Amino acid sequence: AIPKGDTDTTSLETMVRSFQDSMSVGKTHKFWETQPVGQYKDLGDTTLPEGPIEPPTPLSEVKQEPYNLPSAYEWTTCDMESEETCDEVYLLLKNNYVEDDENMFRFNYSKEFLRWALCTPDYYKSWHIGVRAKSSKKLVAFISGVPARIRVRDNVVKMAGINFLCVHKKLRSKRLAPVMIKEVTRRVHLENIWQASYTAGVVLPTPITTCQYWHRSLNPKKLIDVGFSRLGARMTMSRTIKLYKLPESTVTPGFRKMETRDVPAVTRLLRNYLSQFVVAPEFDQSDVEHWLLPNENVVDSYLVEGPDSHEITDFCSFYTLPSSILGNQSYFTLKAAYSYYNVSTKTPLPQLMNDALIVAKQKDFDVFNALDVMHNESFLRELKFGPGDGQLHYYLYNYRIRSALKPSELGLVLL
């Protein structure tokens, strides 16, 4: 589900949800039971080895033809560099992608964001998969993958990062999603890649970890007006506005926007930092250039440069993901920043992130979201983030982990 703020930290909703999630362990998963993923029945079985669940098959044994779709539909490969196709994917997601539990908000990934997320330096066009209605040619479903190198403990594994699975609202519950997942799997196998990583708001067999979203109000009045958050107990609007007020400008000396010339230093800083987590991306300079160089209205990155040494000691970043506000007369979009990768070696992390909040406020974001991954716990409460009702489950395909990780052992942020 889309994360949503909730100032009432012990909300009944959250308790009901975690109860429902725990019940899902007893649910049957007709599709997922057939897949090489951690199965519920194996939970707690410490005799099973960590690593690939199934070995790779010879490429000649990978199915050569696409899976069958219901006869009214056909596969299409989406060229995201084409303006028209990118528009079609954008609109499908804008109208049919992830909503919060109460259907008040829906993710509205921008076209520039989708291009950034999907057209990575070494992407495969064949992994950007659409489904069209044969008669009207209307795009009715989508799933995508991009290549990624993910390290699990000491092993760097080539994976597909799967994202943007979406079936048009009118075609739901017809078992189209399993066909799409099998088709993307086949196309990933054709590139001799056998593992994948993905996140979802729903519980499936079996998360490697479950993270919680936290929200820092930047524009509390709007957040309350649109129902994203509630006025706290014994709080007035003016006290709430005062509580979340931030300085006009950043406080850390040497805090500035990342530039192309910083790519080598940021890569070193980030690689060193991510090496401490159990699961993390293995970034090289070209990854840092793509994923972390500022890209307007998509990703923002800042760093701290020492006054004399010019050494880069700290780094923070966030990506831009607005949500449509469904059925509100005065507001149409919620402008949200999502914490991405942050590294502190000299500036305390809370101070660094406070500067990130200040620039996000300057850029007119309404809310700053962060998961409890990496060292984020060390700044969330101090900087007045509140726990949301959104949970995000992380998964690996065809890779078994001995036992679930703590969110703080995870060094991976998926979009």
Ligand code: MYA
């Ligand atoms: S997460 C974002 C997912 N998108 C949305 O939530 C948008 C709104 N919802 C929809 O568009 C539809 O409800 C979707 C399901 C398309 C999600 N991940 O066709 P169905 C299983 C995986 O009748 P529909 C993201 O993008 C469900 O448990 N499986 O259902 C990452 C059931 O299986 P089982 C999911 O509602 C995606 C089956 O589908 C998800 O019409 C990672 C029902 O199919 C989900 N989010 O369509 C995909 N939701 O009976 C996996 C439901 O067994 C990638 N299901 O419980 C795996 C790695 C592949 C590559 C491997 C390479 C080696």
